[in-house]
Amino acid sequence: MPAPYFVSEQRLDFAEPLALRGGAQLAEYSLAFETYGSLNAERSNAVLICHALNASHHVAGVYRDAPDRIGWWDNMVGPGKPVDTERFFVIGVNNLGSCFGSTGPTSINPATGRPYGAEFPVVTVEDWVDAQARLADRMGIERFAAVMGGSLGGMQALAWSMRYPERVAHCVVIASTPKLSAQNIAFNDVARQAILSDPDFHGGNYGAQGVVPRRGLRVARMIGHITYLSDDDMAAKFGRALRAGSLQYGFGADFEIESYLRYQGDKFSEYFDANTYLLITKALDYFDPAGEFEGHLARALEPTRAGFLVISFTTDWRFAPERSREIVRALLDLKRQVSYAEIDAPHGHDAFLLEDPRYHRAVRTYFGRIDLDGGRRT
Amino acid sequence: MPAPYFVSEQRLDFAEPLALRGGAQLAEYSLAFETYGSLNAERSNAVLICHALNASHHVAGVYRDAPDRIGWWDNMVGPGKPVDTERFFVIGVNNLGSCFGSTGPTSINPATGRPYGAEFPVVTVEDWVDAQARLADRMGIERFAAVMGGSLGGMQALAWSMRYPERVAHCVVIASTPKLSAQNIAFNDVARQAILSDPDFHGGNYGAQGVVPRRGLRVARMIGHITYLSDDDMAAKFGRALRAGSLQYGFGADFEIESYLRYQGDKFSEYFDANTYLLITKALDYFDPAGEFEGHLARALEPTRAGFLVISFTTDWRFAPERSREIVRALLDLKRQVSYAEIDAPHGHDAFLLEDPRYHRAVRTYFGRIDLDGGRRT
Numbered sequence: 234m235p236a237p238y239f240v241s242e243q244r245l246d247f248a249e250p251l252a253l254r255g256g257a258q259l260a261e262y263s264l265a266f267e268t269y270g271s272l273n274a275e276r277s278n279a280v281l282i283c284h285a286l287n288a289s290h291h292v293a294g295v296y297r298d299a300p301d302r303i304g305w306w307d308n309m310v311g312p313g314k315p316v317d318t319e320r321f322f323v324i325g326v327n328n329l330g331s332c333f334g335s336t337g338p339t340s341i342n343p344a345t346g347r348p349y350g351a352e353f354p355v356v357t358v359e360d361w362v363d364a365q366a367r368l369a370d371r372m373g374i375e376r377f378a379a380v381m382g383g384s385l386g387g388m389q390a391l392a393w394s395m396r397y398p399e400r401v402a403h404c405v406v407i408a409s410t411p412k413l414s415a416q417n418i419a420f421n422d423v424a425r426q427a428i429l430s431d432p433d434f435h436g437g438n439y440g441a442q443g444v445v446p447r448r449g450l451r452v453a454r455m456i457g458h459i460t461y462l463s464d465d466d467m468a469a470k471f472g473r474a475l476r477a478g479s480l481q482y483g484f485g486a487d488f489e490i491e492s493y494l495r496y497q498g499d500k501f502s503e504y505f506d507a508n509t510y511l512l513i514t515k516a517l518d519y520f521d522p523a524g525e526f527e528g529h530l531a532r533a534l535e536p537t538r539a540g541f542l543v544i545s546f547t548t549d550w551r552f553a554p555e556r557s558r559e560i561v562r563a564l565l566d567l568k569r570q571v572s573y574a575e576i577d578a579p580h581g582h583d584a585f586l587l588e589d590p591r592y593h594r595a596v597r598t599y600f601g602r603i604d605l606d607g608g609r610r611t
Numbered sequence: 612m613p614a615p616y617f618v619s620e621q622r623l624d625f626a627e628p629l630a631l632r633g634g635a636q637l638a639e640y641s642l643a644f645e646t647y648g649s650l651n652a653e654r655s656n657a658v659l660i661c662h663a664l665n666a667s668h669h670v671a672g673v674y675r676d677a678p679d680r681i682g683w684w685d686n687m688v689g690p691g692k693p694v695d696t697e698r699f700f701v702i703g704v705n706n707l708g709s710c711f712g713s714t715g716p717t718s719i720n721p722a723t724g725r726p727y728g729a730e731f732p733v734v735t736v737e738d739w740v741d742a743q744a745r746l747a748d749r750m751g752i753e754r755f756a757a758v759m760g761g762s763l764g765g766m767q768a769l770a771w772s773m774r775y776p777e778r779v780a781h782c783v784v785i786a787s788t789p790k791l792s793a794q795n796i797a798f799n800d801v802a803r804q805a806i807l808s809d810p811d812f813h814g815g816n817y818g819a820q821g822v823v824p825r826r827g828l829r830v831a832r833m834i835g836h837i838t839y840l841s842d843d844d845m846a847a848k849f850g851r852a853l854r855a856g857s858l859q860y861g862f863g864a865d866f867e868i869e870s871y872l873r874y875q876g877d878k879f880s881e882y883f884d885a886n887t888y889l890l891i892t893k894a895l896d897y898f899d900p901a902g903e904f905e906g907h908l909a910r911a912l913e914p915t916r917a918g919f920l921v922i923s924f925t926t927d928w929r930f931a932p933e934r935s936r937e938i939v940r941a942l943l944d945l946k947r948q949v950s951y952a953e954i955d956a957p958h959g960h961d962a963f964l965l966e967d968p969r970y971h972r973a974v975r976t977y978f979g980r981i982d983l984d985g986g987r988r989t
Contacts, residue, residue, distance in 0.1 A: 418851070427805060427830045459797045472795065473792075480633070482633030483733065487893075490793040518866070585615060
């Protein structure tokens with residue numbers, strides 16, 4: 234068994250206002266982040282990992298004072314892992330609006346001296362990327378060997394390649410999509426409605442009332458969770474297995490799948506901030522780079538200069554392989570260097586977080602070929 | 612334009628107690644129903660239509676005093692329609708536990724003199740079928756030319772063919788399934804949790820408090836509605852169309868799909884009873900005739916004597932074609948007479964309610980060949 238990989242949380246404060254896409258601005262903000270491995274002398278081996286809905290900057294390893302808190306992509310990032318921290322200097326950063334350390338709705342609004350709550354402005358994928366770029370500036374990283382993410386994290390990687398083409402040598406987009414479908418937006422909106430209509434939500438200022446809209450968060454998470462798993466995987470894991478061996482003829486949990494989802498919802502509602510949930514789902518809904526080019530994704534991707542690795546999973550019905558293929562086709566139209574792997578995995582959208590040998594081999598091989606001298610793939 | 616087809620609601624009271632599958636019994640109950648066409652002298656042309664989650668006995672036609680209230684399957688049932696009321700005597704019946712006329716949670720519990728509310732017992736598909744059989748007894752119908760339903764209604768038709776094999780000449784099962792999957796149950800449970808956790812639910816006795824758990828019902832309906840439509844159909848109808856032409860950077864409805872779903876949820880929460888919603892989703896979850904035979908559907912279907920018409924729709928992801936094919940395969944194993952149509956329609960689960968020429972032709976042809984002399988198909 235390898236020795237624990239200890240990491241520690243870092244934080245940087247930014248005093249320069251950040252203009253947001255929605256018209257508002259953040260006068261000042263902090264970003265929580267973690268780093269793994271060492272930046273080389275040429276500063277050419279930095280990899281930025283962008284997180285999805287409910288994750289954070291804690292990508293890999295554990296904390297000395299919390300050895301059970303394993304990073305959310307620990308199977309992917311670390312010494313000898315597909316994104317090998319013995320070769321790469323990896324950065325995990327928490328997004329603005331989150332509840333895990335970077336400035337968000339639970340932070341103090343310097344203008345009022347009270348937590349932002351509902352006053353925290355709507356942030357977009359592009360705003361996150363701009364904030365991350367400032368973090369890179371501060372860390373002296375002019376160009377990333379790779380920017381990488383799954384799901385919403387993949388959208389950020391894609392946005393990086395378009396907004397800062399000279400700063401991204403490789404862009405790794407996993408289980409993602411160039412935009413949400415009507416059905417994706419519908420699921421997000423039902424989840425939001427569960428939160429917004431919880432009487433404990435108080436228009437987003439529940440903090441001031443000393444309450445938390447737990448019921449809404451719980452339902453929101455249950456809905457989300459269904460969309461992360463595949464029908465087949467749920468059937469294989471839970472099927473129609475009963476909790477008590479027989480039907481109860483009441484409204485308790487008869488089936489294992491019910492108690493599993495309720496448990497997931499309960500757990501989530503204890504640690505996740507409701508305003509953050511609203512903000513992050515809106516960022517998902519709003520992302521649509523082709524929208525500014527009458528739906529032409531290739532035109533949106535025209536500024537990119539990176540090499541691309543795009544990966545999708547066959548049973549992912551949230552962001553199905555066809556959505557990744559759209560990205561690949563647009564990049565091929567532009568004659569960009571692009572590798573695409575469609576992994577036949579049973580685990581639905583969540584597959585991007587799991588250890589699948591073929592998936593990990595694809596990432597390992599791609600990163601192994603990244604040339605750190607020129608920052609380009611050999 | 613054809614003359615309006617006027618119908619009127621009927622009601623029969625039953626004093627004999629009905630023993631329910633869950634162990635409880637209903638001491639007395641009423642069933643609301645409607646009939647279309649005339650019962651022939653041989654009483655051989657009766658067709659029973661079973662309804663799905665939020666429908667009722669009002670299958671076809673309109674009321675004289677409410678000419679806008681068109682029956683939910685009016686495109687299927689009526690003079691000259693696929694189920695032709697000039698040839699068949701069609702009965703629509705409201706299920707026990709409903710809020711549309713048959714005894715349910717909003718009815719007075721004779722034991723207490725107050726509405727049942729949370730005290731209404733959990734009812735199953737089999738209980739509904741038993742109650743419907745008593746209605747048939749009372750109407751002097753020994754054997755149905757056909758029992759027919761879509762979705763949950765298809766489960767009832769299937770249950771009829773197994774419980775009362777000699778009373779069903781033909782069984783028509785549309786957009787249905789022999790059992791819910793883990794994912795189906797998961798969606799139902801999230802909807803139930805939205806209702807159960809609404810502070811206005813009061814453990815099901817909201818009626819006594821003079822309130823209605825509207826927020827929960829609204830979210831429940833929004834979730835359900837997403838599963839009734841196909842991803843493609845939603846994309847075609849709504850896509851990413853914006854309500855106001857531009858993003859609003861707030862938590863109002865930016866996209867058309869959001870306001871559509873919110874509207875559907877609002878409307879539903881105004882007329883549907885929350886306890887009924889809980890009961891009907893549990894009936895869906897519990898239905899699993901093969902469960903009593905170690906999962907062998909053919910063994911469960913062994914008692915059947917009917918001819919079968921099974922229909923599914925390619926884009927139905929709630930009850931996908933594969934679920935209908937399971938039924939067909941089991942019936943073929945038993946050497947039952949079975950016709951199967953898989954309709955390539957874009958409208959998801961809701962397709963069973965819509966007018967599709969190929970779908971309607973399949974039903975029309977099947978019913979046209981039903982021999983009313985012997986009650987068997989020629």
